[in-house]
Amino acid sequence: MDSLDPRIARLHDIRAGEVPTVGAHDYGETYEVFHQAKRGKHHAHVGTVHAPDPELALVYAKEQYGRRQQTVNMWVVRTADIFAFPYDDSDMFDSTPQKIHREAAGYKTRDKIEAYKKKQAQ
């Protein structure tokens, strides 16, 4: 036996030194995969797969991201169809946490109520 690998030992068309050419788009487009662990939860992005079409992208997504985790549903979407802000523009979100008028904590009424009650009692 030449080798422990049955593919080497059984198949005669493996010839050393012959390197196939891998074409530029041989593995297809990328699809972004969204995974839902439980009914009622959001679908969350978990990664990408290469596939020639959305149906096969779902099949690969199931193998790749639904193999080991609890899963009830998956979405795939072509990477090219995702629109995103560049991280360079993330300063436009800077003032978000400062907008206290949109937070429950931005409204304090207890002091006024206490002052009013005190005044009434006098």
Next chain:
Amino acid sequence: MYGGGYIPEEEKRKQQHMEEDPAKLAEFEARIDNGEKIEPHDWMPAEYRKQLIRMIEQHAHSEIIGSLPEGTWITRAPSFKRKMALIAKVQDEIGHGQLLYNAAETLGKSREQMMQDLLTGKSKYSNVFNYPAKTWADVAVIGFLIDAAAIVNQVANSKGSYGPYSRALERICYEESFHLKQGHDAFVALATGTESQRAMLQDAVNRWYRPIIHFFGPSDKDSVHTGKLMRWKVKMMTNDAMRNQFLSSYVPKVWELGLSFPDPKLHKDDNGEWHFSDPNWDEFYQVIKGNGPCNAERLAVRSWVETQHKWIREALFNPNAKYTLPLS
């Protein structure tokens, strides 16, 4: 499973000093100091990108090629339970390869180019997979000790600065914990079995000892290059530190079973540092160059698969497909 992102000496010499915009570099380094992750479309130094591509790609290839020595034992596993575990493990390894190719792609090298570079021998994978798995005991040693070494490396790297790589590694480490447990279980079964099972296991441990010492690569603690990669959180620990951590955790687990390593100098000193005989680094470099016992066979199998499956890809091929860089 995986073996360290080893950078050969001649590559280091070839790397020219790349000038970067000092303001952008300062902002980038501040972000890393701050514990923030770097994402694919962020500005990053050219060398950071280059080293990450090399490291993640090498890691991905190691997963794919690493499944070959174990995969050949699926048909010969000694029980149904072991066969099921081995099938699941090999499937996980291929999945890890897919996750890692995705992470490397976000840095701008296409998956097709990575596969081409693997087949031509331009890109490397972990040396440890260029050694044969001669008996079932080799499968137990690989599943226990090689996976354990890989986990030391992967847990460290999962805290690195590149977002897509650390996300992939977090998931990989979770799955690897099963690999290590099943490997240890198979190892203990042989170690506590019959005399001939113990002898077979000892023989495998003897043969794998040197590749395991080689696994983390030669000492790089004094390398300026390592300093920079650690500064950028591309590399999280030196090769020596990872090797030491591995030996501390796993040598006692082999010794407690009454097995030995073929190295009388292997011991831990009072400072917790492990010492071992010269592991012949020349052999390590020879195997990297392609002269290991299984280099040609591993690449021949991978080339055969690529050739055999080409018609399927062509049948499914979408001529209008355009390549889009993944977002994360």
